[in-house]
Amino acid sequence: MGHLRQGEWHNDEVATNDDKGQFKREESTFREIISEEHTEFKPEKDRYHLYVSYACPWAHRTLIARQLKNLEDHISVSVVHPEMLEESWTFRTDFEGTTGDQVLKKDKLYEVYLHHNPEITTKVTVPILFDKKTQKIVNNESSEILRIFNSSFEKISSSDINLYPKEYQSSIDEFNEMIYEPVNNGVYKVGFATTQEAYEKAFHSLFNTLDKLDDHLKETNFLVSDSLTEADIRLLTTLLRFDAVYYTHFKCNKKKISEYKNLFRYLKFHYQRKEISSTTNLEHIKRHYFYSHDFINPNRIVPLGPMNPFI
Numbered sequence: 296m297g298h299l300r301q302g303e304w305h306n307d308e309v310a311t312n313d314d315k316g317q318f319k320r321e322e323s324t325f326r327e328i329i330s331e332e333h334t335e336f337k338p339e340k341d342r343y344h345l346y347v348s349y350a351c352p353w354a355h356r357t358l359i360a361r362q363l364k365n366l367e368d369h370i371s372v373s374v375v376h377p378e379m380l381e382e383s384w385t386f387r388t389d390f391e392g393t394t395g396d397q398v399l400k401k402d403k404l405y406e407v408y409l410h411h412n413p414e415i416t417t418k419v420t421v422p423i424l425f426d427k428k429t430q431k432i433v434n435n436e437s438s439e440i441l442r443i444f445n446s447s448f449e450k451i452s453s454s455d456i457n458l459y460p461k462e463y464q465s466s467i468d469e470f471n472e473m474i475y476e477p478v479n480n481g482v483y484k485v486g487f488a489t490t491q492e493a494y495e496k497a498f499h500s501l502f503n504t505l506d507k508l509d510d511h512l513k514e515t516n517f518l519v520s521d522s523l524t525e526a527d528i529r530l531l532t533t534l535l536r537f538d539a540v541y542y543t544h545f546k547c548n549k550k551k552i553s554e555y556k557n558l559f560r561y562l563k564f565h566y567q568r569k570e571i572s573s574t575t576n577l578e579h580i581k582r583h584y585f586y587s588h589d590f591i592n593p594n595r596i597v598p599l600g601p602m603n604p605f606i
């Protein structure tokens with residue numbers, strides 16, 4: 296991954312692997328919250344901005360939550376170009392669905408990090424939650440942005456949906472933990488493995504967990520209780536990319552999601568919600584993975600299919 300080191304952009308390798316060839320994801324840099332009690336970041340109308348890629352499963356979580364929580368009028372969005380090349384994400388607008396940088400008018404995403412601090416050392420990732428008032432980055436960890444959207448803006452925009460209800464928090468946490476390493480991060484561990492051993496380990500762990508989830512979903516369309524929670528959102532953004540990208544590009548090819556009876560029914564059920572379907576952009580998803588990772592796909596051919604993966 297490219298990095299900013301003391302304000303300088305360095306185009307490092309795309310994936311960081313340990314000495315066993317296993318992919319290691321780095322920690323997110325910005326971890327602030329938004330709250331009435333916070334000295335700086337208070338909930339306010341139209342104060343915060345979200346930088347996303349439609350391709351990215353982590354950013355996708357935040358786009359879904361923003362819609363479910365009726366925050367579209369209060370949290371503005373910029374969508375980067377799907378190709379992540381030598382200068383990481385950019386605000387090029389020659390691809391349908393891109394918006395350019397709506398706030399700072401930068402050309403590259405790393406310039407948003409530099410705007411916060413010209414001497415910063417960090418990796419450069421989406422999503423970013425940016426404060427237009429202080430011109431600072433609040434948070435760039437999707438799981439935390441999801442929680443901020445769920446609970447910090449209650450007075451500004453009401454929504455009946457609670458993605459992390461008190462009575463189910465421990466079950467939601469358990470599913471989040473069960474899913475994060477082998478599935479959300481797992482597909483990357485399979486795809487970015489640089490040894491056969493690391494690939495096989497991540498592959499088995501991924502499909503063992505998918506088997507368990509398929510079993511759990513036998514009689515329900517929700518991981519926890521009988522309504523949508525953040526655990527579902529976190530699983531769905533990986534499932535939505537699976538058959539089109541992870542199955543081929545990342546060699547996660549024991550089974551497609553469409554071959555899992557319950558997981559596929561669950562995916563199709565949730566895809567009927569406009570908050571899920573309108574935030575899912577397969578053109579950005581395919582272009583990003585197949586075009587950006589030339590160490591996996593050197594000719595950068597972007598497949599035309601699958602034609603209707605969610606039907």
Ligand SMILES: N[C@@H](CCC(=O)N[C@@H](CS)C(=O)NCC(=O)O)C(=O)O
Nearest residue numbers: 296297351353419420421435436437
């Ligand atoms: N922990 C972060 C991970 C975000 C992340 O890795 N985003 C990817 C896109 S899918 C990215 O921007 N990668 C750029 C890079 O690693 O250089 C989160 O969940 O928000």
